[in-house]
Amino acid sequence: xxxxxGYARVSTRKAKxxxxxxxxxxxxxxxxxxxxxxxxxxxxxxxxxxxxxxxxDELWSQVRPGDKIVATRMSRVGxxxxxxxxxxxxxxxxxxxxxxxxxxxxxxxxTGRLLFRIMAAVQAxxxxxxxxxxxxxxxxxxxxxxxxxxxxxxxxxADQRKNAEELARKTDFSAARIAEMVGVSRAxxxxxxxxAKIREAS
Numbered sequence: 001x002x003x004x005x006g007y008a009r010v011s012t013r014k015a016k017x018x019x020x021x022x023x024x025x026x027x028x029x030x031x032x033x034x035x036x037x038x039x040x041x042x043x044x045x046x047x048x049x050x051x052x053x054x055x056x057d058e059l060w061s062q063v064r065p066g067d068k069i070v071a072t073r074m075s076r077v078g079x080x081x082x083x084x085x086x087x088x089x090x091x092x093x094x095x096x097x098x099x100x101x102x103x104x105x106x107x108x109x110x111t112g113r114l115l116f117r118i119m120a121a122v123q124a125x126x127x128x129x130x131x132x133x134x135x136x137x138x139x140x141x142x143x144x145x146x147x148x149x150x151x152x153x154x155x156x157x158a159d160q161r162k163n164a165e166e167l168a169r170k171t172d173f174s175a176a177r178i179a180e181m182v183g184v185s186r187a188x189x190x191x192x193x194x195x196a197k198i199r200e201a202s
Contacts, residue, residue: 001066002067002068002096003064003067004035004036005041005062005063007059007069007070009026009071010023010026011045023042023044026042026072027042030070033101035070041055041056041059043056056077064096065095065096066096067096068099069097070099070100071099071101072100072101073103074100074103076100077098081120081123081124081127081172088107092113099112127170127172131181134163134182137159138181138182156188156189156191160183161192163182164178164179164182164189164195165193168199175189175190
């Protein structure tokens with residue numbers, strides 16, 4: 001029988017005190033699910049967008065066929081939907097199961113594998129739909145302004161904020177791409193929308 005490993009991660013965007021408490025909460029849930037504390041690895045203060053995460057890299061090097069990785073939620077593991085799908089596929093190839101407590105998804109069963117694929121497909125659909133909705137909104141804005149979007153500047157409308165927050169929440173687009181889509185500079189976007197915080201919360 002293989003080892004069940006736990007993985008927890010918290011973002012650099014939180015204050016240190018809150019970050020530590022958040023990490024403890026994740027670890028506690030993993031231990032309560034039956035995982036040995038010595039087998040729980042934590043990336044404390046490491047953004048999920050980074051390609052290299054020390055604890056995850058260590059865990060990934062230690063897991064063997066028959067082992068299982070458990071995290072509290074999918075966003076703790078995957079840097080993006082594409083990255084999460086790649087990780088789950090690689091786990092399947094290596095004979096490693098993976099489970100997420102919040103989504104109640106466990107690839108050790110056929111039902112769990114099916115549920116994961118359905119959830120991944122729904123998330124991909126939502127991201128595509130969000131992009132289409134924003135593009136449609138921009139096209140309507142162009143029509144109202146005579147065929148061109150207003151010149152970029154320091155102003156940031158409520159609609160632009162709403163679109164930017166929705167794109168940050170439901171897609172993996174870069175800040176530069178989101179700024180381009182809503183019609184502002186990247187600097188203006190950063191002043192008004194905390195993309196990392198939105199993605200961490202979602």
